[in-house]
Amino acid sequence: MEISPLVQQARPSFQPKISQLYEELFVDEDDHSHSEGFWSEFFLLRPDKASLQRRLEAVSADDLLHFQYETQQLFLHAVRHIKSGKAPADEVALETLTVFLAGVLSKRYTNPSSDIITVLAGLDEVDVVFTDFANAIETTIRTGRTKGVRQEAIQAALSLTSGAYQTSLVSYFMHRDLFPSLMKYVQDTDDINQAFEPFLLLGLLVNYNKFEYRNPYRPRLEDFVNETTIQTIVSGLGVILSQSRNKYASVIEDVPEGWNLNSTLTYIGLGVLAPIKAITPAASADDDKERFAALPGPEIAVLLSIYDFALANKLFCYNLITYTTTSTPETPFSAFLSLTSYILHHASRSTRASLYALLALTTLRILLEDVLLCKRLCQANPLLSVRLCRQRPPFLPPTRHPRPPAAHILDLAADALTHNLRRRLDIDLYAGSLALVHRLLCCLAQNRTPLAYHWPVLWQALLSLLRFLATYAANLTAQPGDPHALLTPLLRTLALALLSGSAFLPDAPAYDDLVYKLVENSAALDKLRAAYALGADSPLEVLRHVSAHYHGLLQVERGKGRVGKDLSPREVGRVIRGGYEGLVLPGGEGMGLESWEGYREGEERGWIKRGGRVAVEDVRAWVRGL
Numbered sequence: 001m002e003i004s005p006l007v008q009q010a011r012p013s014f015q016p017k018i019s020q021l022y023e024e025l026f027v028d029e030d031d032h033s034h035s036e037g038f039w040s041e042f043f044l045l046r047p048d049k050a051s052l053q054r055r056l057e058a059v060s061a062d063d064l065l066h067f068q069y070e071t072q073q074l075f076l077h078a079v080r081h082i083k084s085g086k087a088p089a090d091e092v093a094l095e096t097l098t099v100f101l102a103g104v105l106s107k108r109y110t111n112p113s114s115d116i117i118t119v120l121a122g123l124d125e126v127d128v129v130f131t132d133f134a135n136a137i138e139t140t141i142r143t144g145r146t147k148g149v150r151q152e153a154i155q156a157a158l159s160l161t162s163g164a165y166q167t168s169l170v171s172y173f174m175h176r177d178l179f180p181s182l183m184k185y186v187q188d189t190d191d192i193n194q195a196f197e198p199f200l201l202l203g204l205l206v207n208y209n210k211f212e213y214r215n216p217y218r219p220r221l222e223d224f225v226n227e228t229t230i231q232t233i234v235s236g237l238g239v240i241l242s243q244s245r246n247k248y249a250s251v252i253e254d255v256p257e258g259w260n261l262n263s264t265l266t267y268i269g270l271g272v273l274a275p276i277k278a279i280t281p282a283a284s285a286d287d288d289k290e291r292f293a294a295l296p297g298p299e300i301a302v303l304l305s306i307y308d309f310a311l312a313n314k315l316f317c318y319n320l321i322t323y324t325t326t327s328t329p330e331t332p333f334s335a336f337l338s339l340t341s342y343i344l345h346h347a348s349r350s351t352r353a354s355l356y357a358l359l360a361l362t363t364l365r366i367l368l369e370d371v372l373l374c375k376r377l378c379q380a381n382p383l384l385s386v387r388l389c390r391q392r393p394p395f396l397p398p399t400r401h402p403r404p405p406a407a408h409i410l411d412l413a414a415d416a417l418t419h420n421l422r423r424r425l426d427i428d429l430y431a432g433s434l435a436l437v438h439r440l441l442c443c444l445a446q447n448r449t450p451l452a453y454h455w456p457v458l459w460q461a462l463l464s465l466l467r468f469l470a471t472y473a474a475n476l477t478a479q480p481g482d483p484h485a486l487l488t489p490l491l492r493t494l495a496l497a498l499l500s501g502s503a504f505l506p507d508a509p510a511y512d513d514l515v516y517k518l519v520e521n522s523a524a525l526d527k528l529r530a531a532y533a534l535g536a537d538s539p540l541e542v543l544r545h546v547s548a549h550y551h552g553l554l555q556v557e558r559g560k561g562r563v564g565k566d567l568s569p570r571e572v573g574r575v576i577r578g579g580y581e582g583l584v585l586p587g588g589e590g591m592g593l594e595s596w597e598g599y600r601e602g603e604e605r606g607w608i609k610r611g612g613r614v615a616v617e618d619v620r621a622w623v624r625g626l
Helices: 017-025 036-042 049-057 061-066 068-084 089-105 112-120 126-143 147-163 168-175 179-188 192-207 217-223 227-249 261-267 285-293 298-312 314-322 332-345 351-369 371-378 405-419 427-447 455-471 473-478 484-504 508-520 522-531 540-559 569-578 601-624
Strands: none
Touching: 017 036, 017 049, 036 068, 049 089, 061 068, 061 112, 068 089, 068 112, 068 126, 089 112, 089 147, 089 601, 112 126, 112 168, 126 147, 126 168, 126 179, 147 168, 147 179, 147 192, 147 601, 168 192, 179 192, 179 227, 192 217, 192 227, 192 298, 192 601, 217 298, 227 298, 227 314, 227 332, 298 314, 298 351, 298 601, 314 332, 314 351, 314 371, 332 351, 332 405, 351 371, 351 405, 351 427, 351 601, 371 405, 371 427, 405 427, 405 455, 427 455, 427 484, 455 473, 455 484, 455 508, 455 522, 484 508, 484 540, 508 522, 508 540, 508 569, 522 540, 540 569
């Protein structure tokens, strides 16, 4: 039977009406104006975000300037519909603006600030138009007709703030305070996941030009005392931080395998009886490297918000540490420490990861500088279970039981010191890690709090860094930055451990092990002194004094024939234990026990500005993915 020609014809493809309107928007015709009917239809149809993104990507920055009348009209009509608060035009306008602003503001303009103003509002009307826009966004976030519309308003504000961060347009959100409406939105929500975007927006706003003038959002953070809202924010942070950490874990699964049927049968020699597990194809090292280089995801920009809130608000710090919820499998602080561990483990893979690692380290430093919070973190109650990164050897020892938070912080700091060693050392990252270790040792010593911890891991990390600094002194002195900013806290930390270790180490053998490792590295101490021209007032002299004392005792023992030429660890340990009586240690002055040098944000403005720019780019990526 012959097939009908009508059946053979290809079906025509139908283009959605809204996509046709997007095409008509940027058509080069003599008459650029569109009727009111066009705009009414434009904001009644459900937006096609992907289609609008493609249309904007096809238009260059110069073309947008050419079509400035159309873009200005789109922006004006969108603001008008947002202010009206009528469904569905207000929601359509917000969704459209989020995509439109992200597309327009991502272009490279010859004169960014003035060209963007020209495209969106015109130089003559910018004050009127953007004041209207800021007012409409604030009102919608505060009293929008639905929670979905209020969330769309936050996303539109994120799109503008991240896209126009280097222009003066964000200043309209400085004049029109969004803080009360953002906090009201968090207070009204019954879904902790919806607290993420307002908190992310707040982080960008509080960082905007904060070193150039007094940012109005900083006092808002300082004065905020609504604990219920803070706890909602902290709960939402726990979820998003866990999700970000899980992206690392999806590359290489690093949870230590516990006892199960397979491992038990293998242990007793009956491995042939164990069930056969499905073998998952292993990714190549290059694939893993590429996937790790893309991490963390754009949601990590929230670390900037956490840093600023912790710096400004002690109530937020307290709730970040103490708040627990049954709605998530781990506490928010456990999730924060876990993600910090993974970022630090891979910090050397990119400048971006390194900057986020610094933000996390500095947030922890701020928490530890509070005397009461630091003391709480060192105590055995409450105990925390934290998933720490073990994706590259040497691995941290597995811990199967909850521990004091201080033990986890020491672990992640030691892991950072171990896995980021390279000739061009990141001095800021290492100084930040050492600051945490030093502060915790000071707190433990002052309160005479013994901490159950695998101390040899920490001593090994510190002394490995010491040997590295002695070996590559020429590289460190040649690179930008002051190597003494790293060397001084390292020596002070080791000296503090020697002078006050008996106050926080669990037993005498733990202190013996510290002294043994120090004596073992005596050659590096002498090399370090010569390489960096350290004087008699350096903490290095405390280490050299102890080392010289025991080397003298070992020479005496050799002279008496009590030990051989090649000493065993047992013989050295016996000499160490017998040498305490004659060891005279200097006082602890200058080691940080008497006073703690607090964090000053102004002195760190260089890397904070770089971190802020990276966070802005990540928020742009987040908005593009909505």
